[in-house]
Amino acid sequence: MANNKNDVIISLRDIFVEFDGEVILNHINLDIKDKEFLTILGPSGCGKTTTLRIIGGFLEPEQGTVTFEGEKINGLPPYKRNVNTVFQKYSLFPHLNVFDNIAFGMKIKKLPKNEIKRRVKEMLAIVDLKGYEKRSVSKLSGGQQQRVAIARALVCDPKVLLLDEPLGALDLKLRKNMQWELKQIQQKTNTAFVYVTHDQEEALTMSDTVVVMNNGVIEQIGAPADVYNEPVNAFVADFIGEANILNGTMLDDCRVKILGEELECVDKGFGQNTPVDIVIRPEDIEVVKPEEAKLVGEVTEVVFKGVHYEMTVMCKGCEWIIHSTECSPVGSKIGMKIIPFNIQIMNKMFLAEKNTFYAEVISASEEENKITVKVEDSEFDIENYYFETGSTLEISLPPRALSIAGDGVGHIDDVYIESVIFKGEHNEIILESDEQKWLMQSDVDEQVATYVPLKFDFTQAEIKLKEGANET
Amino acid sequence: MRLKRPSIPYIIWMVVFTMIPIVLILFSAFTDRNGNFTTASFVKAFGYFDVFLKSLWIAFISTLICLILAYPIGYIMSRQKKSVQNTLTMVIMIPMWMNFLLRIYAWVTLLQNGGPIDTMLSFLGIHTTLLGNQGAVILGMVYEYLPFMVLPLYSVMAKIDNGLIEAAEDLGSGRLTVMRKIVFPLSVPGIVSGVTMVFVPSASTFLVAQYLGGVDDIMIGDVIDRIFWSDNNTGSAIALVLMAAILIFLIILNFFGDEEAIA
Amino acid sequence: MKKLTKLYTALIIVFMYMPIVTLILFSFNNGKTTVWKGFTLRWYTDLFRDSQIISSLWNTLLVAFLASIFATILGTMAAIGINNFKGKKKIFIQNASNIEILTPDIVTGVALMLMFTMLGTAFHFKMGFVTVLLSHITFCTPYVVLNVLPRIRHMDYSVYEAALDLGCNPWQAFRKVVIHELMPGMVSGFLMSFTFSMDDFVITYFTRGSAFQTLSIQIYSMTHQRISPKINALSALLFAAILILMLIVNIKDRKVEKQQAQRV
Numbered sequence: 001m002a003n004n005k006n007d008v009i010i011s012l013r014d015i016f017v018e019f020d021g022e023v024i025l026n027h028i029n030l031d032i033k034d035k036e037f038l039t040i041l042g043p044s045g046c047g048k049t050t051t052l053r054i055i056g057g058f059l060e061p062e063q064g065t066v067t068f069e070g071e072k073i074n075g076l077p078p079y080k081r082n083v084n085t086v087f088q089k090y091s092l093f094p095h096l097n098v099f100d101n102i103a104f105g106m107k108i109k110k111l112p113k114n115e116i117k118r119r120v121k122e123m124l125a126i127v128d129l130k131g132y133e134k135r136s137v138s139k140l141s142g143g144q145q146q147r148v149a150i151a152r153a154l155v156c157d158p159k160v161l162l163l164d165e166p167l168g169a170l171d172l173k174l175r176k177n178m179q180w181e182l183k184q185i186q187q188k189t190n191t192a193f194v195y196v197t198h199d200q201e202e203a204l205t206m207s208d209t210v211v212v213m214n215n216g217v218i219e220q221i222g223a224p225a226d227v228y229n230e231p232v233n234a235f236v237a238d239f240i241g242e243a244n245i246l247n248g249t250m251l252d253d254c255r256v257k258i259l260g261e262e263l264e265c266v267d268k269g270f271g272q273n274t275p276v277d278i279v280i281r282p283e284d285i286e287v288v289k290p291e292e293a294k295l296v297g298e299v300t301e302v303v304f305k306g307v308h309y310e311m312t313v314m315c316k317g318c319e320w321i322i323h324s325t326e327c328s329p330v331g332s333k334i335g336m337k338i339i340p341f342n343i344q345i346m347n348k349m350f351l352a353e354k355n356t357f358y359a360e361v362i363s364a365s366e367e368e369n370k371i372t373v374k375v376e377d378s379e380f381d382i383e384n385y386y387f388e389t390g391s392t393l394e395i396s397l398p399p400r401a402l403s404i405a406g407d408g409v410g411h412i413d414d415v416y417i418e419s420v421i422f423k424g425e426h427n428e429i430i431l432e433s434d435e436q437k438w439l440m441q442s443d444v445d446e447q448v449a450t451y452v453p454l455k456f457d458f459t460q461a462e463i464k465l466k467e468g469a470n471e472t
Numbered sequence: 473m474r475l476k477r478p479s480i481p482y483i484i485w486m487v488v489f490t491m492i493p494i495v496l497i498l499f500s501a502f503t504d505r506n507g508n509f510t511t512a513s514f515v516k517a518f519g520y521f522d523v524f525l526k527s528l529w530i531a532f533i534s535t536l537i538c539l540i541l542a543y544p545i546g547y548i549m550s551r552q553k554k555s556v557q558n559t560l561t562m563v564i565m566i567p568m569w570m571n572f573l574l575r576i577y578a579w580v581t582l583l584q585n586g587g588p589i590d591t592m593l594s595f596l597g598i599h600t601t602l603l604g605n606q607g608a609v610i611l612g613m614v615y616e617y618l619p620f621m622v623l624p625l626y627s628v629m630a631k632i633d634n635g636l637i638e639a640a641e642d643l644g645s646g647r648l649t650v651m652r653k654i655v656f657p658l659s660v661p662g663i664v665s666g667v668t669m670v671f672v673p674s675a676s677t678f679l680v681a682q683y684l685g686g687v688d689d690i691m692i693g694d695v696i697d698r699i700f701w702s703d704n705n706t707g708s709a710i711a712l713v714l715m716a717a718i719l720i721f722l723i724i725l726n727f728f729g730d731e732e733a734i735a
Numbered sequence: 736m737k738k739l740t741k742l743y744t745a746l747i748i749v750f751m752y753m754p755i756v757t758l759i760l761f762s763f764n765n766g767k768t769t770v771w772k773g774f775t776l777r778w779y780t781d782l783f784r785d786s787q788i789i790s791s792l793w794n795t796l797l798v799a800f801l802a803s804i805f806a807t808i809l810g811t812m813a814a815i816g817i818n819n820f821k822g823k824k825k826i827f828i829q830n831a832s833n834i835e836i837l838t839p840d841i842v843t844g845v846a847l848m849l850m851f852t853m854l855g856t857a858f859h860f861k862m863g864f865v866t867v868l869l870s871h872i873t874f875c876t877p878y879v880v881l882n883v884l885p886r887i888r889h890m891d892y893s894v895y896e897a898a899l900d901l902g903c904n905p906w907q908a909f910r911k912v913v914i915h916e917l918m919p920g921m922v923s924g925f926l927m928s929f930t931f932s933m934d935d936f937v938i939t940y941f942t943r944g945s946a947f948q949t950l951s952i953q954i955y956s957m958t959h960q961r962i963s964p965k966i967n968a969l970s971a972l973l974f975a976a977i978l979i980l981m982l983i984v985n986i987k988d989r990k991v992e993k994q995q996a997q998r999v
Contacts, residue, residue, distance in 0.1 A: 105901035479816020493846030578754030676839030
């Protein structure tokens, strides 16, 4: 696939979208090249469909430019853009048969009847639906409807075909077939495909380029193998494929400390004693005798997966997943050897050991030893502390002191869960409130991209007056 | 398509043909013939207080009878096969399509002295006047509006899953308990809309009483009709009071409906 | 069905149909009273000779047809617009639309009469066909809105977007795609409007002026004067017409249902 710069058809620059004060796309940049199969991958609510709608012309970004072959097309309605869309629910016209559905676009353009007939026929051959012209679309199976939707869009000869999770409604077996067929169709028609999905396997098998999105930003763009082997951060590593993600410290170039053990790696330029995230793929861990490796653990669970065994190993309080063709029985002690090349070092997504924030005391009672403070629009009480009304406090909380209020009553409501990553011994959760991000440790799994009430445990807090302010 | 503009003609239409006429009624009720402010029309309207009460009473009784008659039929319909349901719906709806005056007129024919029912009763030795009393008026109302009670009840009860009833029976509920604990609470929205659809027109109807009732059996609708042509100020005042009464009734009904739905 | 429920259903049906059957029977009675005097068809021939009744019938059909066409257009447009409003504004407009349905007919009637009389004196016109038509559109449109709104709400919005995507401008997309999706709602709104308009007596009575006659008004004046068996004949014919219409609609529905069942 030629990656010449001149091949770029559609280019998004600094796109910003907001709905009701909520940022959907946060200044993203994206180039779509001619004839490529580009997949936008991300969890639901990450902004991938919004990106597609901007390209299609169904949504206008608040900021940023969309260019088509070098021309700015902001404000151009969908029917004047040379891109076509395959909608999530196919959106075939129920009152028309297969032929009329596919011919729809060409009839609008008032092409001659013979040409319409010829092209519909060609298209039906490409999508493998020869002889289906007269069928009513409601009589087709899901996979067939899918193919009619693709034919209907492709017959208009678009430069770019947009597909919005087109396989989402199909069952597993049909999905696998259609993945292959889509790739075939893309190669036959030589059209650029922009494919939106939340299924990482789909993205890896079909695409030339994968764009990983989360929370309105593009985390990484690259070829499937690159994204898999060298994820830029813990989110990408976690989202694509299975991975052991751990906290570590980069001691120096090529030297990393994991679970108290110093290991050799190949990454450089992180500085000295920097906290980092580490990814090790389950298949990259070699099972050896305990005395042959620095990291030693005990097998707690073994599941046979057909090609390999999936083993869960406890090592220094941390849960590891190992894929190996040889089985080590439950209870056995094993050594885990990892070659330096397979230790992937990444910058932390949110660098903080403690959550520090400022609070204003709005009322205080010396007798009860209690204060009421205001943080971002929320007011709550803190017991066993006393500060004068009006003073500003600096409060530090360790990640353990944060929790999600199970009863629905938290100190700060509607906090957004940005990511949840299992770090071997606990979940590391990054949250976002109106004014800042929070780091939380939890043993419970939480749902990403939801809003939850956040609760603080002030017994673990460090509270002092903000320096240089309100001193009397 | 995300446009709001297509609704503008209708909004203008509503203002001109719904809002302004109601404002005119309001204006007319509070003025005299020369357009000066007065509450005299309401004083005159108060003279029809007993007619007013009687109308509401007749409407109330008619609504109640409709509810009692319609509830079982609605339930029976809702438990049939789909094809039987459709047929029964048709059967209930067809009389509704007949002209409303003809339906009332049919009862005049049936009930009059020397009419079929009277003749039959005479054979049995019962001699009575069937026409020209409050009972006949209520009968006419019930006949007129029964389908409006049956259809909403049926459509709400048709949505009650048979599995729900079977589950309740499976859990040891008797037929009455099932009715009380499952069917009734779920049918409350149907009752509310049925009662609305029967009470509002029967409280405000005119002609039914003129056809079937006696000389004294006039209803508030007839009064408005009679007065409006000569004195539209008083007519407006009565219409306004009638509207207010119906509005209050609807508010109470909806309040009651919501409470029931929650409980 | 169990015996009791069968009996109850039968009783209700007898109650609903007894008056109509009586009217139909007496339409063939060779006498002016409710005493049977032998079979005749003369009331029917009388009916067809009565030019007033025939012209009222045409008036009724004309008003019903025009009012329902206009109400369907106005109401469908309104429903599309209302669907795009949000929150309180949407609820407000919907409630305003429902006021017309909940206002007693007699109040709507006198209110419109009041307005038309005032306008009539100001602009020198008399109430008649036009005022009746305007009034009928007024009380029919809310029913169209009520029927179309759920169709729009449940419409797959991306079908509209698909049309735009394939090169339709918004108007073409509406004409070629959206209208097909809304059609069932529009049709039932139209039919409801048509029947309500045909059946209306009260509002027509107040807004018709002095010369304009519809069937309801005709029946009213006939029943008010003295009882004439011509009315029975008219009832019988109307009933037959309704019955035939309903059967046609029902048979068509059944066919459609069967086809859908086959598809599944």
